[in-house]
Amino acid sequence: MSRTDADFIAAGVTIVKERGFAQLTSRSLGDAMGIHSTAVYRHFPQWDLLVLAVTDAIFGESAARHLPEILAVADPRARVLTLMRIVRAEIDLNPELAANLVRMAGSPVSVATPHADAMAGLVVDALLEMGVPSDSVAIAYQALENFTMGGAALDYAGLPDHLSKRLGRRRMAGIPAFTQVAKSPDDIERINAQAFTLGADALLDACEKLAAAP
Amino acid sequence: MSRTDADFIAAGVTIVKERGFAQLTSRSLGDAMGIHSTAVYRHFPQWDLLVLAVTDAIFGESAARHLPEILAVADPRARVLTLMRIVRAEIDLNPELAANLVRMAGSPVSVATPHADAMAGLVVDALLEMGVPSDSVAIAYQALENFTMGGAALDYAGLPDHLSKRLGRRRMAGIPAFTQVAKSPDDIERINAQAFTLGADALLDACEKLAAAP
């Protein structure tokens, strides 16, 4: 029986979840599906298209898993924060996801990303509910996405041992304001969390100001 | 005559500037230097170490080029903004730089990044000058870096044609708040610029609040 595009994506998702993106290759996918590695090209003319489709699917699984939790948050500002945290948590589980999400943002329209688009739609709805003028929502959304993606990508780069690596790098830089405050991996983790909270609050404050403006 | 590590890095910088990171391979580097491709392993045990060293060197060239301009900005808040814009401009010239900067952040201490560290030092000095308490500087710095890196990485992903690709993706998402506002690549460019300004101002406001707090 013939395989569908969805079959290839599902097999790819399994490989990524179990072994990470680095192990998602045309050979490993073919092996996992019990077919030849080159069969994928019948469904995805370029390997990259499969990788980005898998990236979106992982996003979709995450959204489906957390949707009740998201919709349960009545306050729209708190709901945006919840969505930002969910993206962070997903990249924590899969740090290679960040680079693929960036590539997804720069991919042509031939790459469909329904799940990521739905996630963006939830944020946009919450911003409108906060009272952000409709002609400013795109700007506010972009600022939030930039901060969330950048923060997650940087905070989890080098996983595992990302915290002790960052600690070592801060020590090497020899900047007193860093070394006096960051003395253990736990300190780094706390700084990352506080930087996320500080930035998210500042950006959401700015969104509320847009809402209050005439 | 024997080559030094710096010779390899310099040759790598030239290749990246002329042809991009994708063309920086052990073979192309060997060809450019007139030696065998495997000679690099005598100086950099892993290829990645050379790539990250080249990334830092490009950062260093950028900093050296802009240093007078940076130091001429007397107001510390405006100076941070200038530094953020310089990082953005560099990633605009070389979008693949963003992914390498993220990997740099997660690399072990065996990868020295003196130029990026110096850049961070300038930001930290400006934050202290703004009056941010020394035990909050690391947090403030991290929030600014997250936003700057994320924004640059996302805004310039897919270069060239990144603006029309983003436009197409927004249309595909079918979110009215996006499609009503983004009707041409120029609109996308304007939204990106405004999102950067909005976010940077919001984050710098938060830094000033930290400075004003008791």
Next chain:
DNA sequence: ACCTGAACACCGTTCAAGT
């Protein structure tokens, strides 16, 4: 110590051939 050159284990990709 530094570089060469052959070789290895991968990668995405193409294409004629099968069903």
Next chain:
DNA sequence: ACCTGAACACCGTTCAAGT
């Protein structure tokens, strides 16, 4: 239409051999 299997042009990397 879908899949196979051999082949191609790459990659980083290893290692014995040269100087």
